[in-house]
Amino acid sequence: MIELLLAAGADPTARDRNGMTAHAWAVERLARSQLPAPQPTPRQAQVLAALQQGAAG
Numbered sequence: 001m002i003e004l005l006l007a008a009g010a011d012p013t014a015r016d017r018n019g020m021t022a023h024a025w026a027v028e029r030l031a032r033s034q035l036p037a038p039q040p041t042p043r044q045a046q047v048l049a050a051l052q053q054g055a056a057g
Contacts, residue, residue, distance in 0.1 A: 003041070003047075013051070013054075023048070
């Protein structure tokens with residue numbers, strides 16, 4: 001899902017009107033659906049790590 005957003009040119013740090021990022025929204029939706037969370041692909045893990053480093057630094 002993250003890759004699709006990035007491929008579409010989405011800003012991964014953008015937030016909706018409730019202050020949620022696309023990743024946080026997807027995690028919440030998965031939690032509500034009771035489905036097991038999919039494991040991130042290597043590319044998704046790389047993007048998430050970069051976002052976390054950017055937020056921390």
